[in-house]
Amino acid sequence: MEHIVIIGNGIAGVTAARHIRKNSDKKITIISAETDYFFSRTALMYVYMGHMKFEHTQPYENWFWKKNRIELVKGYVDQVNHTSKKLVLSNKSEVAYDKLIIAVGSKPNKFGWPGQGLEGVQGLYHKQDLENLEKNAPNNKVCKRAVIVGGGLIGIELAEMLVTRNIPVTFLVRETSFWNGVLPKGESQMINEHILEHHIDLRLDTNLVEIIADENGRAKAVTTDKGDTIECNVVGLTAGVSPNVAFLKDSGIELGRGVKVNRYLETNIPDIYAIGDCAEQHEAIGNRRPVEAVWYTGRMMGETVAHTICGNKRQYDPGHWFNSAKFLDIEYQTYGWVFSERNMKETEQHFHWRHPNEKLCITMAYCHKTQKFLGINTFGIRMRHEIFDRWLTEERDIHYVMEHLKDANFDPEFYAQYEEEIVASYNSELGTSILPKKKSWKRIFERI
Amino acid sequence: MSTYDNNMALTGEPPKALNTGQKLATLVGMIGLGILTLNLFNLEFPNSGLWLTISLAAIFVGVVWFSKAAYGHKSKGIKNDGVWFKSMSSRGVLAWMAGIALTGFYIVLYFYPQYLGLVKDGENTGVIALFDPLSKMLSGNPASQWFVYGTLYTVAILAFGIKFMWKYRHNSYEKIRTVSVMFFQTAFAFIIPEIMARLNGDLPYYDLKNMWPLNYYNFERYRVNGFIDAGDVGMAMLLFGIASIFIISPILTYKFGKRWYCSWVCGCGGLAETAGDAFRQLSDKSKSAWQIERWVVHSVVVFVTLMTTAVVYSYLGNDTSKYWLTKSTFLLGVGTILTLVFAWVMIYKRQELQKDAKYGAIGYFVVIITLIGLHFFSGEGNIFIFKSETLRTTYSFLIGSIFSGVIGTGFYPIFGNRVWCRFGCPMAAILGFQQRLFSKFRITTNGGQCISCGNCSTYCEMGIDVRAYAQKGENIVRSSCVGCGICSAVCPRGVLKLENGPLEGRINPTEVLLGNDPDLMALVNNK
Numbered sequence: 001m002e003h004i005v006i007i008g009n010g011i012a013g014v015t016a017a018r019h020i021r022k023n024s025d026k027k028i029t030i031i032s033a034e035t036d037y038f039f040s041r042t043a044l045m046y047v048y049m050g051h052m053k054f055e056h057t058q059p060y061e062n063w064f065w066k067k068n069r070i071e072l073v074k075g076y077v078d079q080v081n082h083t084s085k086k087l088v089l090s091n092k093s094e095v096a097y098d099k100l101i102i103a104v105g106s107k108p109n110k111f112g113w114p115g116q117g118l119e120g121v122q123g124l125y126h127k128q129d130l131e132n133l134e135k136n137a138p139n140n141k142v143c144k145r146a147v148i149v150g151g152g153l154i155g156i157e158l159a160e161m162l163v164t165r166n167i168p169v170t171f172l173v174r175e176t177s178f179w180n181g182v183l184p185k186g187e188s189q190m191i192n193e194h195i196l197e198h199h200i201d202l203r204l205d206t207n208l209v210e211i212i213a214d215e216n217g218r219a220k221a222v223t224t225d226k227g228d229t230i231e232c233n234v235v236g237l238t239a240g241v242s243p244n245v246a247f248l249k250d251s252g253i254e255l256g257r258g259v260k261v262n263r264y265l266e267t268n269i270p271d272i273y274a275i276g277d278c279a280e281q282h283e284a285i286g287n288r289r290p291v292e293a294v295w296y297t298g299r300m301m302g303e304t305v306a307h308t309i310c311g312n313k314r315q316y317d318p319g320h321w322f323n324s325a326k327f328l329d330i331e332y333q334t335y336g337w338v339f340s341e342r343n344m345k346e347t348e349q350h351f352h353w354r355h356p357n358e359k360l361c362i363t364m365a366y367c368h369k370t371q372k373f374l375g376i377n378t379f380g381i382r383m384r385h386e387i388f389d390r391w392l393t394e395e396r397d398i399h400y401v402m403e404h405l406k407d408a409n410f411d412p413e414f415y416a417q418y419e420e421e422i423v424a425s426y427n428s429e430l431g432t433s434i435l436p437k438k439k440s441w442k443r444i445f446e447r448i
Numbered sequence: 449m450s451t452y453d454n455n456m457a458l459t460g461e462p463p464k465a466l467n468t469g470q471k472l473a474t475l476v477g478m479i480g481l482g483i484l485t486l487n488l489f490n491l492e493f494p495n496s497g498l499w500l501t502i503s504l505a506a507i508f509v510g511v512v513w514f515s516k517a518a519y520g521h522k523s524k525g526i527k528n529d530g531v532w533f534k535s536m537s538s539r540g541v542l543a544w545m546a547g548i549a550l551t552g553f554y555i556v557l558y559f560y561p562q563y564l565g566l567v568k569d570g571e572n573t574g575v576i577a578l579f580d581p582l583s584k585m586l587s588g589n590p591a592s593q594w595f596v597y598g599t600l601y602t603v604a605i606l607a608f609g610i611k612f613m614w615k616y617r618h619n620s621y622e623k624i625r626t627v628s629v630m631f632f633q634t635a636f637a638f639i640i641p642e643i644m645a646r647l648n649g650d651l652p653y654y655d656l657k658n659m660w661p662l663n664y665y666n667f668e669r670y671r672v673n674g675f676i677d678a679g680d681v682g683m684a685m686l687l688f689g690i691a692s693i694f695i696i697s698p699i700l701t702y703k704f705g706k707r708w709y710c711s712w713v714c715g716c717g718g719l720a721e722t723a724g725d726a727f728r729q730l731s732d733k734s735k736s737a738w739q740i741e742r743w744v745v746h747s748v749v750v751f752v753t754l755m756t757t758a759v760v761y762s763y764l765g766n767d768t769s770k771y772w773l774t775k776s777t778f779l780l781g782v783g784t785i786l787t788l789v790f791a792w793v794m795i796y797k798r799q800e801l802q803k804d805a806k807y808g809a810i811g812y813f814v815v816i817i818t819l820i821g822l823h824f825f826s827g828e829g830n831i832f833i834f835k836s837e838t839l840r841t842t843y844s845f846l847i848g849s850i851f852s853g854v855i856g857t858g859f860y861p862i863f864g865n866r867v868w869c870r871f872g873c874p875m876a877a878i879l880g881f882q883q884r885l886f887s888k889f890r891i892t893t894n895g896g897q898c899i900s901c902g903n904c905s906t907y908c909e910m911g912i913d914v915r916a917y918a919q920k921g922e923n924i925v926r927s928s929c930v931g932c933g934i935c936s937a938v939c940p941r942g943v944l945k946l947e948n949g950p951l952e953g954r955i956n957p958t959e960v961l962l963g964n965d966p967d968l969m970a971l972v973n974n975k
Contacts, residue, residue, distance in 0.1 A: 043901035050530035056902045164529040295899050300964040319965035324897050324941040329525030331942050382942035385895025410945050412936050414620035445953045
């Protein structure tokens, strides 16, 4: 029986294992040094905040693995020997494979800041990071202030976490406005305001210079390029992540930033595949980045590689881009492509609507020549994934999207609806006279 | 995992402490409860009307003030910070103390009301005497233990209902739903029956929203006689009771799912959603708990059906000239209805039921038919193989008192707030059966947006592993779902939506999650 070995028990590796089991009878082994069982990395924050216990972040009960004949090995892979098709673990034991899937994920970026190795300086990615945070910042007596470096999705999550324990947070963001490399300025501005509402000391356009140690080798303060020294007990480094592939350096597997793969997720070595955060496409697919460190893409790559391994060779063919996040109390969803001013293409035009008092806004991107709808960012209003996916496939124009916007609303029942206002605002800005149509179940369930 | 939990304990004080406002509010509420307790020990107060008012007002104000202190200064949004760090909401010492106190209260209430001060044929004493003025004002009669219970129950739903609305003030669904349970409890369960008793002394106490089989006693001889003796109003109520089961509830459940009852109208649900909200995360989500749930709750349905059939049968006559409904026509009627339902499910819905549900249905159907058959071989006074009175008292003790009260509510802080609704309520099981097979209601999963975080499953009071469906892109169509809407509220990525839509597309098996464009032809060719 063919033995499939997967390194990494995150969403990519586990999805691959599940789909291989669904489609075949192969022997499956998952090796991980992080935890005994798969858990949802995106949910670690809720454990620290007391919304859930760690066990709640595990999507499958512990009997699941045995029942589905997925063997779990706790261990750290030191070497991959592709000539003998063997893995060597750090305890010197060996695991033989017929096919190998590398799904080792990421590690937090550290850009060589002085003091980045001190006690009390940490990222937020692994379960061990959560345990460290519980030690470093259990309450506001042990941690009188925390400084977070890096204004992205993990940074704002870490800030939210610390605030729930009444720990004062200073948030250093390199950009002039929060996440404005990704978000258009109206949205970025709204999130700036929301961060301040939560009493987080947001410092835009500010870089970390140095982390200063106390006499015990613990972080006690940071200095910034604005000349400020900020006393703190914890420094959170959340300036993005990069593939966790150092252990493959001399393996003969081609590496770039991550493990280089083709569209079939194959590496340069036969029978070795890479998926998830650690995989790097030779050429970016569409507007995507070559390395996609996103939950959803990890899951999609897992599905894809499972089909290939089960004899139904399939390209990694992600559909329309989508993503989601939550900024403190504000939910964010995106479908298609809406670029920030910094990365916008010449033909891209934006329509932005923001509620006068509530923290709600949307931005739609469209081509100003053809009027083709390109994508939507939505904050505080939930939208139907399937509807936007279909409109993008059908290459609808912005006019059509506005007219049928009510079909896409996914907010809970009885919520205030804003389509009329959004369309009215679009009409007055663009001089059109679109009348939004009533929501239609018939259209929602249409098949393409 | 265990090392992590140890760390949590070792790092010292829980990060969640009460603020000053919450402490003061707790004090006020405790004074209210204290007055009741003093009365319990027969330390009688001279002006009971005044003291009762002070006591209930203090409890109410205490809870509302506590809520304001807890949520008032925070921005709108999900308020679950520290739920698993607080003793009360994570099965800590406080939770066990509250559980034991509540359980004790229910045991006294159901089985030893004399300790609450109930005196038959004389002046009440103790706590019950304290409630006499209010009861006399409403119905003209002195209070009973049930009046005391009903009043406290209503105060709890109102006060904690306000707390719940404060907590979910960003969520219109939750706010409107809570106003609804507060209204139905106050008007239908509390005030209207008392006033009806004042207007027409012959009418049995009837909470109109409480339908069979939740009120398993509705068709007992004394009640049916009471309805008939009370004239047109009584007959109308009796007919309404029958129509609720066979006409009103199927229509509403078809249109809205069983939530129209379980989380919008029902009193048990009302208490669970308001006073019990702090305990929703304690429900057991394991697959084995689900298996136990299905067997236990459906057994209760069989039990209540047999019991009611037996009770009605026992007082019907044999002579068609006296009354059209005789013992044998009644039994035949019950048998026919069950057979029709069974045949319909087996013919049209077989493929939707999982294997064990199918076996369960077959098993129970055979049992009922066999028992009805036994009738023809059993003598007068007996029905089936039991005495009807034995069935009735057993049901009333085991299900009506122990399950719904002592375990169902007393154990809120240990097993969660919907133990009764999930494992015991025959009404919920029947509505759930309809919801699963014949309803427009579903929880829609939003394409591929689930991140498997587990908030939905954790906060599902019915112990549904919501995430198991959501992460596969499947809609949630489960008989036990009461439609409280909290999974949708706590989802950080906007993945879940409760909605009533067309039957087609309600259950959506998905081969590949949305977002991954499969080569569909290749998939088809390889199948």
